[in-house]
Amino acid sequence: MKCSTLFYAAAAVLAGSAAAVNTTSGEPVYTGSKSFPTSLFPSMYYMPKKMEQEPRPVVTRETGGQFPDLLNNPYHLPTSPPANEVLMPSPTEQCEDLDQVIHEVWELFGQLFRKDKASDAPLCNICRTALHSLQRIARADPDLVPDLMSSICESLNIFGALGWKQECKRTLAKNVYGGSITQVLSYANFTGDAPDAQTICAQIPKLNICDFPTETLSDSFLNDWFRGQRHPPQHVVDHWKQLRERAYGEGYDASKKLRISHITDLHLDGRYFVGGESECSWGATVQCCRINSYNSSVYHGQFVHGQLQPDQIAAPANYWGASRCDTPWSLLANSMEALRAVGGDNGYDMTIFTGDLVAHDDLYRYSRDFVKYSEQSIYDMIKSYLKNTPFVPTLGNHDTNPENVMAPAAPLPDGTSYKWDWDLDYVSTLWKNREWIDQENVNDIHKHHGAFSVKPLKNLRVISLNTDFWYCVNMYNYIHSSNPDNSGMLRFLTDELIEAEKNHERVWIIGHVLSGWDGKEALDRPSNLFYQIVSRFAPHTLAAVFFGHTHEDQFEVFYFNDNGESKSTSQLTEHAVSVAYVAPSITPYTNLNPEFRVYHVHPETYEIMEFDQYYTPIPEFEALVKENKNHGPVWRKLYTARELYGDFHASVKSHTYRAGVALNNNRWPKNAPLNGTFWAALTDEMEQRPELVKTFSEVQTGNNPMASTCTSKACVVNNICYMRAGSASLGHKCSDSYSTMGRG
Template sequence: MVALMQLFSVSVAVTAASAASSLSFGPSTFTAPGAFPTSLYKSYYNDPTATSAQPQPVISDPVTHEIYPYSLTNPKKIPQSDPKDPHILPPKASESLLLQNAVNQVTSLGSNPVFANNTCARCQASLEVAKFLSLAAPSQGPEFVIFLCNEFKLSSTCNITYGPLALGSVITQVLANADVGGYDGLMLCQNFLSSSCSLPPTSPLNLTGWFAKPKPNPLPPPKTPSGERAKVLHLSDFHIDPRYATGAEANCTSGLCCRSNNFNAHSPNSSVLPAPRYGSYLCDTPFSLAAAALESIPVLAGTNGTGFAWTVFTGDLVAHDAEQQLSRDYIMYTETLLYDLFKRMLGGGPVYAALGNHDSYNQAQDATHSLGGELAEQFSWNYDHVASLWEHEGWISQSAVALARAHYAAYAVQRTDGLRIITLNTDLWYRANWFNYVNLSQIDTSGMLRFLTDELQDAEDHGERAWIVGHVLSGWDGTNALLNPTDHFYQIVDRFSPHVIANIFWGHTHEDQLSIFYSNNATNISAETALATSWIGPSITPLTNLNSGFRVYEVDTATFDIVDAHTWRSEVNSFPELDSQVQFGPTYAYEYSTRDVYGTNITWGANDPLNATWWHLVTEQMEANPDLVTTFNELQGKQSVLTPPCTGACIAAKICYMRSGSSSISVQNCARGFGSVQ
């Protein structure tokens, strides 16, 4: 407690800006009040002043006008499925008793010596059986998916995870529509069912006719910096957990911890680590931490009363609930709750948000319009809802709302200052989205990349610069996104950089990371060929083994280049000591200036941007001085006490990941296994 009081007393005396900054920031540290700000809401389902449980506010949806019931978020009684949600099956071709025959056929494949020692071939043959059943008897599809789950030992909870009220209906749709005997089937097996399948190479690109115009040669002259800077907030991966149970097991052995229904198998009758009021390393963000973070951000950034010029939110509002605990209402509740808090607690300035893979139900699933009919529109409820919320908060115009509803919640905004913000729904290249495995060999089945290209072409025609905002990163270690679409995205970045694309922003990993894009698909990696940078934002959630953090950029108001980036963090391992008192909440402290930490040995003007060239020079410094990679590794986890060291092969791998803007480049060039500090 003495240490907390000392920290609080000095926090108002230190400024958190780098020497080169022309902006004034707030104190270097801020300790949030220990008492929950009960004035945030008019009414609660429980006593919001109690420290033994998280506040449960009564949330009214301004779009649907629904008041969400306490049963939706009651931490003591977590639902195991929501039967009112539709779980769509593909239209049937015919119906008969085919399930048992399909089961027998797959079982026979397992005993056939041709397939017994080749699980990849057995997987592909099994998918052929599954496709036939999905077309002829779709109502039997989920049951067969459960059988496949058990047969291939995919999960210990097959009945729950792949049942008709979870992913069973989704997979039945995919099997009915996919080319399971070709590229789709091979990728389905490789990604979900059988690691023995080799990852197919990236498909050859044919860009004929893709771009309306060739890249200008010479490029238009770069815009002249204004010398004036704007503060822009980058928030990512909030993952608020309205079912967080204070005092529950924070060190559980499976599932999301700090939940009343999850325990430590070695101590089932008592908590090994009772869940602290403000969160823990294996848990998502409790309401108390959410409020503390949003109270801290304006103070630390020095924007009290003025707000940010704008904010980018790179996705994932919703907690990491098991599939069967999710529902449409749960997704919409979280969207309503957090967008409202962003509006009311961050001050003025629009928030430009992208959907994360957890901001959907089923989780990570988004169907492409190419499926046609009812299947094509099955996620429109979510696109309509978030678009209406963004309009309600006054962040985007009616024209952008129309784009979001038509383009999987992706939209573009032409700001009056000359910047175009383009958001993407990156579930459409995420490996965990089953719908991506239908017509996967096509360049752009969803149309998302065509939408992006058209917006960038229009920005080029109007002399605008652009920011691209999404969730699932296109590159880094190659484990998150599919090869073909991110390879194509890389070519789009090459075509429109550096004169149009100023910066790219991702989230998803919860970690502080970065990727550089080079010309000609990175066949020549150098400072001269570096084109664009993607910033991967740190998460608010501590999951997994990370500190909580956020970032503020200093942005030139004419070029929209980033001149410096400032990151703050909160030490999650200090949270347990806050439970015994109500005076002090979490402390968010200034972590580092990007320019100051990485630019010491680089000749660079004080007002020159932290662009792709600068970042490539940083990677050259890392090659010469591995200690700089050690620093990067520590900052990647927001200096969590649980971050493992990066030594040996990890050093070269981190540099390689930084130079990989697409999954295909990373898979081809980089050693695997060093991408995360979790």
């Protein structure tokens, strides 16, 4: 933005398009302190004098004692997780021709991944057969599988072909992913037409090996699922109508709105190395801004140990953070200071956190202590800054070890379902001790592996989901994959919604991994069931949905669908029932500016009336250090949603405005919420004014100059497609080439 958000909105109205974006503009709202809040910690392992490195605070465990400095010392990166954190199945059957089966596996994977494939056999059948053969090995001698997979991966360059920045040998070791994969191979059903093998093969990126299994849920399933009430009772509809008339009628009082903040994807990197390579080469390291990060255009060779010289670094990592790196301690503390300052003297009525505390890293550098350290230190800091503000968190896919995976509560062999009790015990105790949840919530977290429900405000129920249980990277979701709710999480959600409906309560759902957008994150069947649940309870009971995960500023519209097949949804604005607000991250990873959001919420309907987006521009960080400024990063208001998106003049002119809400001089009226109807109508306006999608793409990354913008016709069309996709199968209808502006 070249000026304030108010001028920005006015310019959009007058010109019929949004103004160009200046990447370091916006109304300043808070200037951070230069000093680190050492008083929040019992002591410091290390405290820099001139920003030469990041602070390393001493963090006290919830269970007593302190986390060791070695866990996050940037000079000493771990090379493997602890040996006692291995997950492996027990052998269950004999295999007399084991050597022959191993040979078959090599041949089958060769047919799938060799560039000179000569086989005419259908790839899906080859993939299914390969998995069945691997299963025979896993059940006979599970210890063979990780090494076998590593050898095949290296020989055929499978990770390279799939675009993954990982080492085969270390990543597929049994104490990293190899153990969990071997468990899934052992436990899954690969016989006959069982869908587990097809689901796995369909999910392999780029290769299009198998079609996705059907998502369709039968009438009998849905009748049973909703306890015989596929639609809301009439008294619920009548109550909602009366509530809306009272809330948004002539007596509407905007001064009574609640202020609720939303933070997500903090990704604290205690191993951040100031002066390290912030623009590391693809494939050289997973994470930039580490002592072992390098850029192959400046440093030639395979850098492993030691420290590069300044002339071997393309872009040194700044003390305050860098665009391609996770959040250093300095930036995390500054972000919490800004969040508190924007709250003002009255603070917030509530804060929601939609997951991901732990840094991105090579999978073999994770450990249980690495996860606990991030949970402990960040939640301690949040409590220090937000004090007694009601706080509702959710688990992210990085908030476990190995990252991305957690087995469901359903019974599995070898006690697998209980192998994550270390994490659930720790985090639920931590939340309870900070008075964010009670013992009943703790019990729910254990029973539903992370899901729980709280009532933090009058007549509002917030249901927190562990979306690892529809995340496509969580390999345990491929066991009994024909069941759209193998974890029981969506059963818990539905029962909570039914109870809330009986009590005429309003409900928010929070989770980490979004259910749709480009279809690359959630699995089809559980996200389809979630879509049916949203359709059933919105807008009468369900007020809104909130996600994180992508690190970018996005949204998903849900349209009414009750036929058990979300991909057949009629995506007309008059059918919109809800919206998922996908908030941007504190971490700059990748090519983003750090952000947080503040919603203005109606105190009775709990619908979003407005939200303000705040950010700090990374391009300003260099001057803070080089010019030895006496302050930290400056936070600014990036935009206000209604001002940025509330003009529908092009839809009115083209007679495509279908929201059914009477506009005020072509603008969304102040007493109408920014609900699913608003965001659906915005996608209609974008079809008439494609330049709005460019504006959306700019704020999608917090105006980071390293990010892309959406200008081509194909990008515009597909971004509108993502915005209308609340399930994975709807996302599959869009090309995934334009789904991210930062990482793309």
